[in-house]
Amino acid sequence: MVLANVAWTMTFEQLDQITHYAIETLFGNDDGWRSLTRDLVHLWPDAGILEICFALVVAASAVESNFNANSPSRAQSAQAYRLAALVSADLYAMAAIGGYGSRARDLASYWRDHDSYFLTL
Structure with a gap:
């Protein structure tokens, strides 16, 4: 199995926007x-x-990097790592099934078709 069509489409500025949004959301509530x-x-x-x-x-x-190991805020870090791991597992499943692209919109289609975890989380 080969992961074909892996898309790298964003600028560093756009990746920074997503990263900042992720950090803000992790600490939003x-x-x-x-x-x-x-x-x-x-x-x-x-x-x-x-x-x-x-x-x-x-x-x-x-x-x-910004909170010591005993800080309650470190739990947010673990959650973000967990989410990244689950998304990467979904990408692998998408490649195994076939018929999906490698964009975020394709991930949403995969969730609707095969794995509603993120849709109901």
């Missing part, structure tokens, strides 16, 4: 992480799925 991935897909439908994963990992790393 205690459950902000629940809608984060769904919101990213909705707000940036042309983003590559791996770009969404990358932004989540960068957001998680930024939180880790």
Whole structure:
């Protein structure tokens, strides 16, 4: 199996926008992480799925870098890493099934067709 058509379409500025949005959402309220991935897909439908994963990992790393290990805020970092891991698993499943592209909008289609976790989270 080959991951074909992996899209890298965004500028660094756009990736920064997604990353900042992720950080703001993680800290917006205690459950902000629940809608984060769904919101990213909705707000940036042309983003590559791996770009969404990358932004989540960068957001998680930024939180880790700015809070000590005992800070309750570090839990937000773990949530962002978890979301990135789940999105990457969805990308793998999409490639295994076939018929899906590699953009955020394709991820939303996959969720509707096969895995509603992020739609109901």
